[in-house]
Amino acid sequence: MSAVEPTPAAAPEAAGTAGSPDVPDVPRAPGRWTDEVAFPPRASYHQLVEEYKASGFEQLSDLTAVDYLTHPGRSLPPGVEAARFEVVANLLSLSARRRVRVRVQVPEDDPAVDTLWDLYPGAEAMEREVFDLFGIRFAGHPDLTRILMPEDWEGHPLRKDYGVGRVPVQFKEAPGPR
Amino acid sequence: MSDERSVGGVRQARRFATAETSEGAQELATRARTSPDELRREAGAVLRIPEGGVVDAGDIDIERRSDETMIINMGPQHPSTHGVLRLMLELDGETVLRTKPVIGYLHTGMEKTGEELTYIQGGTNVTRMDYLSPLTNELVFALATEALLDVELPPRATWIRMLMSELQRMSSHLMWMATNGMDLGSTSMMIYGFREREMILAFWEKVTGLRMNHNYIRPGGVAADLPDGWEDDVDVICDTILRRTYEYDELLTGQPIFRERMEGVGNLSAEEALALSVTGPILRSTGVPWDLRRTMPYLDYAQLDFDVIVGTYGDNFDRYAIRLNEIRESVKLVRQIRDRMPPGDYRVQDRKVTPPPRARIDESMEALIHHFKIFTEGFRVPEGEVYVAIESPRGEIGCYLVSDGTSKPYRMHIRGPSFVNLQAVPTLLRGGLIADAVAIISSVDPVMGEVDR
Structure with missing residues (x-):
């Protein structure tokens, strides 16, 4: 591994970055690609991603979420207030060969963020997956329906308070109360 | 049988009210139930590119009356949907207007x-996601764990991993050649593809003990060293498969019927591919030279000599040619790895991460404790989060791992290339003929185990 020296990552530009790239919980090792991490407030999340897109991040690699219900004391840069959910978008710049990870805090009482679909149409299925499994709504998404679970499923399985092995299997057309 | 009973000597089937299968709002709605705005967005591709986006909304006739079109359902049990993919297609005659993939039939909450x-234990879980390239899944999970642990691997472990990933690419692409051949009516190609893949599976059985779902690449290295004489096996595999790829050329590449069905079918532009987050051979077929092995190298790929295959037109034939030539490039890579395989350990000698050798357990109390601790409670991983992406045969496979400092991942997310690539299907199918649908779905190469996870 040590033989591979990452070429870019000289000085990550702070294009509206709320957090610094020197976040303590980003592991760094020789030969591993280290990504810039940004922690925008929820209100400027869409705008920040738009700025990233304009600065050459052509593709949205991945979009997912984490439920920090049972791990609230995670390390975050100063000024970022931890919320229960975190939506994580991984942007990729093919021209600069760099990735940036945008982590936005989403509170439990209003689990909603702006959609990235108008910037990256590829976000469509990924945001539907996050909605399906975490119950986070994406404002402006054209078709926010469940994607992996059946339409009449109750609950959002990847939430930490969704018990494993304790929920009776829900079958369609099964008799009895749900 | 309870649903048949004899009434007056005549056996009658008891009538049941059949429960209609419905995924509700996940399904493709009829035109009458879709507002013009929504329709324009929908027509703009999708899964739907926004207005002013890449696709011109005027491309498709949105004024079409809904009684002229028909929505048909394909799958999830259709034989050529490569598993349990369900597509709903809106047709006008034989032309496909809109498509919507309905997925989730294989979702098992992985x-x-x-x-x-x-x-x-995590390796046994992720290896079952993309069941046609299990080693790639294990590799990305292991790399993410090691990034959090901050351990460095001995060179032999890295090179064994590269050897296995390249054999994986060959086997996965051979499998694709086989199923694609079958989808286009070439049953001989199906037999040949499986025949060649079998050689690689036999080699894996020798190395890992299993033909699929190996759990061979583990955090800290690999499970076992290569067996004696592995060089000879690899030589035979490389020579045979390289020779046979030229036989495929004779069978398929130059064949007029095959070309007719592949060339100019299912076109995608580079802009559309990037916008829809498409990666792998589909992105490269549009002319974008993006291969993570070259552009953002991991393992020791920077030391190896290989070409990134790109296409021009982004059609089915380009995707076919890219996969065929990637088999040849992988042969080239495997030969280099075979010649330069370094000696040494195949896993880190850190007893907190990898178990001690079996023989040590009998003589050392320390080793016994380590062995017991590793297999009962596992090793603790420092707090943090990491995203690692590598090039799987289908595109960028990523692992987003969050650790809270315990021995189990707090969150483990796999960015499956098939899941994302499937978003290109409506764009690829739009305006094409229904007869080409099967060929186009096949050229996307979705593995439903990974799509639904």
């Missing part, structure tokens, strides 16, 4: 399961 397994 990301949730991953939170309940230790980092050592």
